[in-house]
Amino acid sequence: MALIDTDGGFRVSRRIYHDPEIHRRELDSIFKKSWFFVGHVSEIPEPGDYVTRPLGVDPVIVNRDRDGRVHVMLNSCSHRGVKLCRSGRGNTKAHRCSYHGWAYGLDGACRAVTYEKEVYGPDLDKSRFNLRSARVETLHGLIFATWDHRGPSLSDALGHMTYYFDALFGKFDNGFEVMGSPVRTRIRANWKAETENLSGDGYHTMITHETALRFGLFPSPEDVAPYGDPIGPKFPGRTVQCGNGHTIRIQHLPIETHPPGFLGYPEELWGEIERNLKPGQVDIMARTSVTHGSVFPNLSFLENFKTATDGPGSMCRYTRLTLKVPVDEGLTEIWWWHLVPADASETWKERSQRAYLRTNGPGGMFELDDNENFLGMAEANSGPVGLDQSYNYVAGTHHPDAHGLEWPGHVQDADRSEHTLRGFLTEWRRRMELTAVAEPAASIR
Numbered sequence: 372m373a374l375i376d377t378d379g380g381f382r383v384s385r386r387i388y389h390d391p392e393i394h395r396r397e398l399d400s401i402f403k404k405s406w407f408f409v410g411h412v413s414e415i416p417e418p419g420d421y422v423t424r425p426l427g428v429d430p431v432i433v434n435r436d437r438d439g440r441v442h443v444m445l446n447s448c449s450h451r452g453v454k455l456c457r458s459g460r461g462n463t464k465a466h467r468c469s470y471h472g473w474a475y476g477l478d479g480a481c482r483a484v485t486y487e488k489e490v491y492g493p494d495l496d497k498s499r500f501n502l503r504s505a506r507v508e509t510l511h512g513l514i515f516a517t518w519d520h521r522g523p524s525l526s527d528a529l530g531h532m533t534y535y536f537d538a539l540f541g542k543f544d545n546g547f548e549v550m551g552s553p554v555r556t557r558i559r560a561n562w563k564a565e566t567e568n569l570s571g572d573g574y575h576t577m578i579t580h581e582t583a584l585r586f587g588l589f590p591s592p593e594d595v596a597p598y599g600d601p602i603g604p605k606f607p608g609r610t611v612q613c614g615n616g617h618t619i620r621i622q623h624l625p626i627e628t629h630p631p632g633f634l635g636y637p638e639e640l641w642g643e644i645e646r647n648l649k650p651g652q653v654d655i656m657a658r659t660s661v662t663h664g665s666v667f668p669n670l671s672f673l674e675n676f677k678t679a680t681d682g683p684g685s686m687c688r689y690t691r692l693t694l695k696v697p698v699d700e701g702l703t704e705i706w707w708w709h710l711v712p713a714d715a716s717e718t719w720k721e722r723s724q725r726a727y728l729r730t731n732g733p734g735g736m737f738e739l740d741d742n743e744n745f746l747g748m749a750e751a752n753s754g755p756v757g758l759d760q761s762y763n764y765v766a767g768t769h770h771p772d773a774h775g776l777e778w779p780g781h782v783q784d785a786d787r788s789e790h791t792l793r794g795f796l797t798e799w800r801r802r803m804e805l806t807a808v809a810e811p812a813a814s815i816r
């Protein structure tokens with residue numbers, strides 16, 4: 372069978388998660404060419420501030436120069452490739468190599484070569500040894516970079532996802548900031564397993580996270596009834612394929628609020644949310660239970676409304692970004708950022724952090740439950756018989772499209788569905804086939 376077979380269904384070969392050869396081709400066709408999130412401007416506020424990150428799977432330095440511009444460049448000396456910057460964050464005037472001492476400016480230019488005239492003579496053109504630079508764009512403080520200098524702009528690559536990003540990250544006058552530093556963890560699973568889940572799998576929630584439900588980590592219809600007019604026991608949800616593999620799932624609380632209520636955010640910031648957003652975006656953000664999705668290939672976002680301590684009165688909102696970086700086909704490094712509105716009080720930020728850590732933080736109950744499933748998928752498919760099977764992704768193909776909304780993209784009026792997973796995988800196949808056309812020997816069939 373083809374790796375992804377959509378004739379009469381949506382079957383996916385298990386090899387795409389477990390085959391080292393397919394992983395090697397993903398590195399070329401996806402991880403060399405996409406736009407990737409590398410950090411937030413609040414992590415490098417001052418000239419000379421830097422952090423070290425992956426760009427795709429290559430290590431990069433992300434720093435701010437003396438003029439305030441952000442540069443992203445390969446964290447590898449142009450001489451003989453030693454990793455230039457070994458620490459995760461700091462402030463510096465230049466990046467100096469530990470091997471022979473070459474030094475690079477904050478724009479990646481090769482500025483100094485040790486014993487230059489003695490070792491290389493009088494005519495060395497140092498500009499030939501500048502660090503490999505990436506193209507950089509920011510959106511609402513989120514820094515994205517790509518190695519592809521000729522491809523689409525960030526806004527063209529994001530397409531309809533920009534509308535949802537404006538709602539998520541553009542709603543406060545002074546934006547978001549990162550709380551603490553990002554955390555890194557590793558999981559023995561393919562990078563696509565969790566990315567697909569976070570793309571909008573509302574189908575697993577009540578099963579995988581049943582214990583969290585019993586512990587009261589989800590607000591119940593009774594918990595939220597005092598905050599609006601109840602509309603029934605069901606939490607209404609929708610899923611969106613935004614195009615280019617980007618997706619979002621939006622689930623609301625079972626209440627109506629008049630005027631719009633942005634429950635879980637500090638009430639003194641509600642006015643600016645309404646002012647900064649279009650009506651359709653207010654419709655997303657008001658009375659939201661959870662919003663999550665993925666930017667192709669490996670960035671996931673989540674804005675959630677959960678209990679910070681026991682009891683419904685402590686419900687608070689938090690925003691999380693996760694990046695799934697493949698180490699190989701069966702091992703993934705996950706980076707976790709917790710974001711809070713810059714203008715919220717310190718007390719509110721701490722409450723948001725408590726809600727995040729007990730639920731969707733690296734050691735949160737939701738994450739531990741999810742990880743068991745991803746580990747189980749990896750463990751059950753490494754044998755020759757398992758590898759020859761397929762997964763099926765037809766859940767919700769019969770669901771109706773949503774009408775009468777301002778929301779762009781292909782919106783379905785349901786969230787117990789694999790609508791968004793199909794959107795992610797369709798783009799995965801397109802990208803892999805593009806490379807296969809360019810290099811016929813590497814056909815994915």
Ligand code: FES
Nearest residue numbers: 448450451468471
């Ligand atoms: S490897 Fe960096 S200066 Fe030689």
Ligand SMILES: [Fe+2]
Nearest residue numbers: 576579737741
């Ligand atoms: Fe989950």
